Amino acid sequence: xxxDCYRLGPAELAYQSAVANIDGALRGSEIIxxxxxxxxxxxxxxxxxxxxxxxxxxxxxxxxxxxxxxxxLQEEEQAMLATMGADGEAxxxxxxxxxxxxxxxxxxxxxxxxxxx
Numbered sequence: 001x002x003x004d005c006y007r008l009g010p011a012e013l014a015y016q017s018a019v020a021n022i023d024g025a026l027r028g029s030e031i032i033x034x035x036x037x038x039x040x041x042x043x044x045x046x047x048x049x050x051x052x053x054x055x056x057x058x059x060x061x062x063x064x065x066x067x068x069x070x071x072x073l074q075e076e077e078q079a080m081l082a083t084m085g086a087d088g089e090a091x092x093x094x095x096x097x098x099x100x101x102x103x104x105x106x107x108x109x110x111x112x113x114x115x116x117x
Contacts, residue, residue, distance in 0.1 A: 011048075018043060018051045022058055030065040032058070 008016070022043055025036035032040055043055035 015048060015050055018046065018048070019054055022051075022055055026058065030061050031069070032062045 022040055025040050026032060027036070040055055040058060043051055044059070046052050046055070
């Protein structure tokens with residue numbers, strides 16, 4: 001234990017350890033992975049009010065991020081459906097054809113028997 005941590009006292013060390021455990025469950029994201037959710041929810045019953053508050057804040061941010069992600073997916077789906085034709089098929093590609101073959105001339109002229117594997 002370093003000198004700074006030694007001077008903090010046991011209550012502050014327990015708080016910092018719990019915060020590190022909660023934040024570690026996020027794995028650098030705002031969304032709590034399914035397997036880590038129970039670990040974070042466990043801290044909602046902790047005796048220290050600051051730890052409970054931090055856990056509640058993390059869970060609230062998780063819920064907000066999940067709602068935003070669901071809205072984004074719904075908007076993308078609506079945009080995709082709007083571009084599709086009446087038969088459910090995607091419209092023809094508007095990408096212009098290649099001016100040259102990317103792997104040289106005749107690279108697509110292989111028969112199945114010509115492939116050495």
